[in-house]
Amino acid sequence: MNRLNNAVTRIVFISLLALTFYLPQTSLAQQNDIGLANAKRYTIGSIEVTGITSYNEQTVIAFTGLRVGDELYLPGDKISKVIKDLWNLNLFSDIDFYVTDVKDGNVVDLRLDIVEVPELNEVTITGIKEKKAEELKTENKLNKGVKVTENLIANSKTFIQNKYKKKGYLNADVQIRTRSIEDSTSKNKVNMLVDVDRGNRVKIDKINFEGNTELKDSKLRKQMKNTKQKNFIRFWKRSKYIEEEYQEDLTAVIDKYKENGYRDARIISDTIIRTGEDDITLNIAVEEGNKYYIGDIEFLGNTVYTDAQLQTMLGLKRGDVYNGVQLKERIEKEGDPDADDLTNLYQNSGYLFSNINPVEVKVENDTIDFEIRIYEGKLAFFNNITVVGNDRTNDHVIYRNLRTRPGQQYSKLAVVSTIRELGQLGFFDPEQLSPEFKNVDQTSGTLDLEYRVVEQGASQIELQGGYGGGGFVGTLGLSFNNFSIQNIFNKEAYQPLPMGDGQRFSLRAQASNLYQTFSTTFVEPWLGGKRPVQFQLSLSHTVQYFFDFQNREADRDRRFLITGGSIGLAKRLQVPDNFFTISHAIGFQHFDLRNYNTGLFTFGNGSSENLSYTFGISRQDLATNPIFPVRGSEFNLTAKFTPPYSVWNGTDYAALAAEREEALAAQDLEAIGAIDQERFNWLEYYKIKFDAAWYNQIADKLVLKAQTEWGFLGAYNNDRGIPPFERFFLGGDGLGGFGLDGREVIALRGYPNQSVVPQDRDRRSNLDGNSGATVYNKYSLELRRAITLKPSASIYALLFAEAGASFDNFRDYNPFLLNRSAGVGVRIFMPAFGLLGIDFGYGFDPIPGTNGGANGWETHFIIGQQF
Numbered sequence: 001m002n003r004l005n006n007a008v009t010r011i012v013f014i015s016l017l018a019l020t021f022y023l024p025q026t027s028l029a030q031q032n033d034i035g036l037a038n039a040k041r042y043t044i045g046s047i048e049v050t051g052i053t054s055y056n057e058q059t060v061i062a063f064t065g066l067r068v069g070d071e072l073y074l075p076g077d078k079i080s081k082v083i084k085d086l087w088n089l090n091l092f093s094d095i096d097f098y099v100t101d102v103k104d105g106n107v108v109d110l111r112l113d114i115v116e117v118p119e120l121n122e123v124t125i126t127g128i129k130e131k132k133a134e135e136l137k138t139e140n141k142l143n144k145g146v147k148v149t150e151n152l153i154a155n156s157k158t159f160i161q162n163k164y165k166k167k168g169y170l171n172a173d174v175q176i177r178t179r180s181i182e183d184s185t186s187k188n189k190v191n192m193l194v195d196v197d198r199g200n201r202v203k204i205d206k207i208n209f210e211g212n213t214e215l216k217d218s219k220l221r222k223q224m225k226n227t228k229q230k231n232f233i234r235f236w237k238r239s240k241y242i243e244e245e246y247q248e249d250l251t252a253v254i255d256k257y258k259e260n261g262y263r264d265a266r267i268i269s270d271t272i273i274r275t276g277e278d279d280i281t282l283n284i285a286v287e288e289g290n291k292y293y294i295g296d297i298e299f300l301g302n303t304v305y306t307d308a309q310l311q312t313m314l315g316l317k318r319g320d321v322y323n324g325v326q327l328k329e330r331i332e333k334e335g336d337p338d339a340d341d342l343t344n345l346y347q348n349s350g351y352l353f354s355n356i357n358p359v360e361v362k363v364e365n366d367t368i369d370f371e372i373r374i375y376e377g378k379l380a381f382f383n384n385i386t387v388v389g390n391d392r393t394n395d396h397v398i399y400r401n402l403r404t405r406p407g408q409q410y411s412k413l414a415v416v417s418t419i420r421e422l423g424q425l426g427f428f429d430p431e432q433l434s435p436e437f438k439n440v441d442q443t444s445g446t447l448d449l450e451y452r453v454v455e456q457g458a459s460q461i462e463l464q465g466g467y468g469g470g471g472f473v474g475t476l477g478l479s480f481n482n483f484s485i486q487n488i489f490n491k492e493a494y495q496p497l498p499m500g501d502g503q504r505f506s507l508r509a510q511a512s513n514l515y516q517t518f519s520t521t522f523v524e525p526w527l528g529g530k531r532p533v534q535f536q537l538s539l540s541h542t543v544q545y546f547f548d549f550q551n552r553e554a555d556r557d558r559r560f561l562i563t564g565g566s567i568g569l570a571k572r573l574q575v576p577d578n579f580f581t582i583s584h585a586i587g588f589q590h591f592d593l594r595n596y597n598t599g600l601f602t603f604g605n606g607s608s609e610n611l612s613y614t615f616g617i618s619r620q621d622l623a624t625n626p627i628f629p630v631r632g633s634e635f636n637l638t639a640k641f642t643p644p645y646s647v648w649n650g651t652d653y654a655a656l657a658a659e660r661e662e663a664l665a666a667q668d669l670e671a672i673g674a675i676d677q678e679r680f681n682w683l684e685y686y687k688i689k690f691d692a693a694w695y696n697q698i699a700d701k702l703v704l705k706a707q708t709e710w711g712f713l714g715a716y717n718n719d720r721g722i723p724p725f726e727r728f729f730l731g732g733d734g735l736g737g738f739g740l741d742g743r744e745v746i747a748l749r750g751y752p753n754q755s756v757v758p759q760d761r762d763r764r765s766n767l768d769g770n771s772g773a774t775v776y777n778k779y780s781l782e783l784r785r786a787i788t789l790k791p792s793a794s795i796y797a798l799l800f801a802e803a804g805a806s807f808d809n810f811r812d813y814n815p816f817l818l819n820r821s822a823g824v825g826v827r828i829f830m831p832a833f834g835l836l837g838i839d840f841g842y843g844f845d846p847i848p849g850t851n852g853g854a855n856g857w858e859t860h861f862i863i864g865q866q867f
Contacts, residue, residue: 039073045107048100051114055091060112063089074099074108086114090149093117117147118188121181127196136160136194148178148190156194164198168240171199171278200278204229204239210285211268215256220286223256224249227282241272241280250284257288258324263368264289292322295367301374304349310372313345322368331356331372337416338631346376347412353377353442378445380410389453393427393482397502400526401425403578404449416623417578418451423624425502427482428453429791430625456791459497477508485522502526513554517542527569534570536585546596560596564589564610583616589742591725602669603677610683610725610742614640622695627794627829628786630703635692640726645682646717653679653719683723687713701786709746712810713774727772729754730806731819733839733860743772748804750821750841750858758808759849773806775813794829800839820844827862837862 047066049057061067064082072078079097086095094115101109123142125133137143140156157174164172174197178190207229209217221229226245250267257265268285275281294316299307311317314330333339346354355375362369385406387398401421403414415435423430438448460479480497483505487498504523510516519540527535546558568585572578589610597604615638622632646653656675663671693707715722726742731754734747748756757773780802787795803818823841830836839862843855 039076040106041071041073042102042106042108044068044070044072044110045101045103046109048109048111049114050111051094051116055116060114063091064112066110090147090151091117093149116188117149118178118180118190120144120146120148121189121191123192123194125194125196127198136163136196139163142192148192153178160194160196164196166242166244168201168242169198170202170241170280173197173199201240203279204241204282205275205279206230206281208281208283210283212286212288214262214288214291215260220253220256220284223252225252229282241282246282253284253286255325257286258322259326261291261293261321261323262288263292263322263324290366292363293367294318294320294322295362295364295369297370297372298361299372299374301376304351304376305345310342310345313340313342314372327358331358337412342372342374344412346374347410348414350379350381350409350411351376352380352410352412352440352447353445378442380445380447382406382408382410382449383439383446384448385451386448387451387453390428390455392455392500393453393502394484394500396529397425397427397482397500398422398451398453400529400532402451410447415449420622420624422451422453424620424622424626426626427455427502429456430627431789432791433624454791459499474512475508475510477506479506480504485524513545514547515542515544532572534568534583536568536570537565539565544596558595558597558604561592561594562589563592568614570616579621580617580619583614583618585614585616587612587614597669597673603673603680606673606677606681608680608683608723608725610642612640612642612683614638625789625794627835628703628784628789628796629695629705630697631695633692633694636690638687638689640687640689642682642684642686644716645684646720651678653717657719657721679720680723680725683725684717684720685713685715685723685726687711687726698783703784703786705780705782705784707778707780707782709776709778709804711744711746711776714810722774724771727774728776728806729757729772730776730778730804731756732858733862746776746778746804747860748778748802748819748821749800749823749825749839749860750802750843751819751847751855752858755847756804756819757806757848758812773808775808775810776804776806777813777815778802778804779818792830795826797824797826799824800841818845819848823857825860825862835862 044066046068047061047064049060055063063086065085066072066082083095083097086092092114094113096113098111098113099108100111103109120142121144123137125136128136140159142156146152153176157176160174161172175195177193177195179193180188180190204227207217207221207224207227209220212220227241227249228239230239250270254265254267265286265288268287269283270285271283273281273283295318297311297314297316297318299310302310316323316327316330329339330341332343333341337344342356343354346356353375354377357373359371359373360368361371382404383406385399385402385404387395387402390398401418403417403421404411408414419433419435422428422433432452432454434452436450436452438450440447459481461477480499481504482499482501483503484493484498484501485503485505486501487493490498493499502525504521504525506519506521508517508519517540519538521536521538523537524535525532527533540563542562544560544562545554545556546560547554564587566585566587568583570581570583573580573582587610591608591610593604593606595604616636618634618636620632620634622629622634624630656679660672660675660679663675689709689711691707691709693705696704696706698704711728713722713726713728726744728746729743730746731748731751732745733749733753734745745754754772780800783799785797787797789796799822801820801822803820805814805818807813821841821843823839825837825839825841827835827837839860841858841860843858845854846852847855
């Protein structure tokens with residue numbers, strides 16, 4: 001504006017000078033402003049443009065809107081407007097109008113002297129890392145060729161300073177300088193140097209409260225989750241000052257008062273006092289007001305639900321301490337689609353257009369009467385349901401998992417459940433799943449619903465190599481999680497494989513000097529395509545060779561062969577809710593021992609058969625990302641049974657048990673093997689397992705997972721005993737899941753693999769060896785923090801604490817006699833490779849059977865385990 005005023009002054013002053021002295025080539029800048037009253041009308045004789053510019057003369061003249069022959073007053077509004085319009089173009093850094101000549105008393109020659117705003121050539125940012133510098137360039141749009149105006153420089157400086165102040169760098173300083181450069185195109189170009197000095201983060205020395213008598217300083221400070229004063233024992237939350245988080249914490253302080261009945265509480269003032277170069281003190285003055293209680297609550301406008309029903313859901317009654325936060329959440333708890341509040345009650349019953357407002361109608365002394373005013377609106381129904389974004393997954397796979405249907409009454413819960421269902425499929429990025437309402441018509445009570453999905457990789461490859469178990473171990477695994485078996489013979493469907501029908505097909509091979517194992521699994525989640533009945537078929541074959549410790553090599557004349565398979569069905573239930581699933585499976589394994597005498601198997605030449613039926617019931621309600629659930633729960637209860645052969649096969653197992661005791665005392669290995677072959681020719685047992693996990697979102701990306709597990713292996717006939725198969729082995733990373741002999745490997749970090757097991761049950765010999773456990777229990781807590789949840793790679797860090805133990809029989813079971821551990825870890829999930837991770841765990845207790853102290857640190861690598 002100063003430049004505009006100066007230019008107008010120049011025009012007025014030079015016009016008067018031309019009239020009085022008739023001086024050619026006189027600058028408008030040399031005149032005083034004498035007002036428009038003395039103006040004289042002139043005709044433009046010529047217009048000349050000079051100065052630094054990349055525009056040609058005619059273009060600039062066109063910008064002015066002036067033409068030769070135009071009449072104008074000097075001084076006058078027209079020249080003022082021309083100058084203002086030129087400044088508004090933001091193309092010039094300097095503008096000067098000159099009267100160069102006056103002819104015949106009323107013909108004026110004008111010259112426009114301009115300097116074009118320079119263009120940015122390159123930017124150099126110092127004081128911060130290169131990656132951060134590139135981010136600042138992008139955020140401030142400091143691109144090559146942009147016009148470098150004073151406004152750009154000022155805004156960039158302010159933006160960068162505020163950016164770092166928001167992160168706690170209150171002393172951040174930014175200096176921006178420009179330097180002109182010579183350019184062959186005659187353009188005015190500059191290089192920009194941005195020097196960023198963040199300084200140190202400002203720390204909060206003290207947080208003081210004034211005016212509080214009902215709530216102590218310590219309780220109010222506790223509400224400030226992100227703003228903490230210095231405390232040497234608190235290392236997980238530093239005492240940094242961030243303005244945005246500080247303002248949120250002030251709101252939390254007032255919310256605490258409202259929770260305790262102080263409706264009128266407010267922050268009177270908050271002051272920042274510098275106590276050092278990098279230290280501040282926060283003084284917060286509060287006015288508490290009076291404590292209030294709830295009076296009468298009246299519901300208005302409700303026809304769908306009775307007052308009693310709404311009162312029960314509201315959960316507040318006369319005489320309760322007024323709790324503003326609780327009242328708001330009972331009406332509508334924002335951010336929680338599963339909350340038991342009045343809004344969800346209506347929304348899940350079809351009343352999309354409903355609106356509920358609590359109104360204070362009377363305040364008498366310390367009591368507040370309320371009216372809950374309800375506008376129910378019209379029932380809403382889904383009209384069109386569409387899905388967009390699926391370019392690999394077939395439509396029918398998605399639509400069969402939708403909980404919303406055209407013509408169905410609107411339900412918020414159904415929409416939320418659909419998002420969870422689609423996220424659990426694993427075919428789409430759960431972080432980008434979003435429902436969008438369209439064509440919402442309150443008059444007809446209809447709406448269209450569109451689900452937007454983003455495909456992500458659903459297939460995985462497992463390729464590993466390393467040394468272990470006496471030699472090199474190589475693993476190749478392929479898992480296709482969105483397979484289409486019906487197109488397996490369709491050449492056109494291979495892109496690169498037939499995909500899109502939601503089936504799972506996996507192949508896995510592992511080999512070393514000691515063993516080879518091959519397995520395949522096929523899963524159809526919707527058998528027949530009409531109902532969520534899952535069909536699963538799996539086959540496997542394993543050859544295990546005896547390891548000769550003396551020669552340090554495998555003895556291929558001594559081997560253990562296992563061939564088996566299973567077939568199963570699982571069905572999703574509708575009662576008690578549709579998160580329940582029941583499953584049935586029949587499995588068979590043939591164990592063939594060929595000259596394979598070990599401490600575990602006393603019959604080195606023989607076989608065992610394992611025919612079993614497994615029944616399971618589970619419930620899974622997780623939101624939404626299966627890799628990183630933020631809330632919800634899941635539990636599984638399974639019972640595995642074999643036929644009770646001892647009831648009808650006529651064998652006297654009590655006599656066999658007595659014979660085995662005699663053979664054991666005589667160390668008659670051949671007799672022991674023969675007896676055990678008869679005892680375990682067909683395996684007889686029952687096995688019960690239970691596990692449950694709960695997920696609670698503490699903050700945006702911070703989740704607490706709590707889990708418990710329990711397992712028991714029992715026998716129908718105590719004389720026959722529990723077989724040496726199907727046992728539990730606790731400890732380590734849990735890799736392997738089911739071992740060659742049907743064993744279940746349960747992770748317990750902080751201890752070596754399969755080490756937390758009962759000691760040898762028979763001290764008289766080494767026949768039984770480490771045969772695992774028949775009972776185990778385990779408890780664990782994990783605090784998870786998401787780092788990134790992008791489709792290309794999901795990464796989260798974790799802190800864990802867990803404890804577990806295993807026992808030889810139920811008589812010895814003690815749920816409080818535990819091996820404890822704690823540690824840290826990280827997980828990385830990539831669609832092409834599955835789950836990878838590493839844990840560092842510290843075992844606080846000795847390994848069973850040893851006399852040492854704490855086991856200490858163990859490192860565990862996680863590959864392909866569940867999340």
